[in-house]
Amino acid sequence: QKEVEQNSGPLSVPEGAIASLNCTYSDRGSQSFFWYRQYSGKSPELIMFIYSNGDKEDGRFTAQLNKASQYVSLLIRDSQPSDSATYLCAVIRRVDTGRRALTFGSGTRLQVQP
């Protein structure tokens, strides 16, 4: 089982719809969770981070964390064609005493159709 799993997609949604991106992780002790966006041929850029169970909203983006079920999701409201990109989930997990590692999923490609 991969440490961080994402559906590779593509996830296709019409403009104006809600896009829902999901990520599951295997290590129950994982602590911090990040969503990065990567446009084709570009470097990743941070969209949101979340540490606590529940929802965290920032503009059109909402991150949802459920540690009991070991998943984190990203909702994009009022999707725009400019949101079309690959979305990477990243998780900080404890590797051993005093050492933590940041592991990225392979990303979900989102396509917003005009």
Add this chain to the structure above:
Amino acid sequence: GAGVSQSPSNKVTEKGKDVELRCDPISGHTALYWYRQSLGQGLEFLIYFQGNSAPDKSGLPSDRFSAERTGGSVSTLTIQRTQQEDSAVYLCASSQGGIQETQYFGPGTRLLVL
């Protein structure tokens, strides 16, 4: 202020040659990370520096890969005796503090080994 910079932006080399990739982190960022991203794949963690020391080298794929960081700033990633499977985009990121902090990515170096 300036973001993370990397050089060269593109590198074409012949199999068996050594290459050096450079990363200039954001000024004041103590943590520096190297990742590799093959075409259409997620981010593969290589190595992480906190200051000049590397607490986590677990991601280096073989002993042909090495990295150093001097003066708590610039880092170089060296690949000796390059192989065709080393072809990828090599991304550098930096963060203000430790691994729990937001990482800011450079533009990457696109390496092609012929």
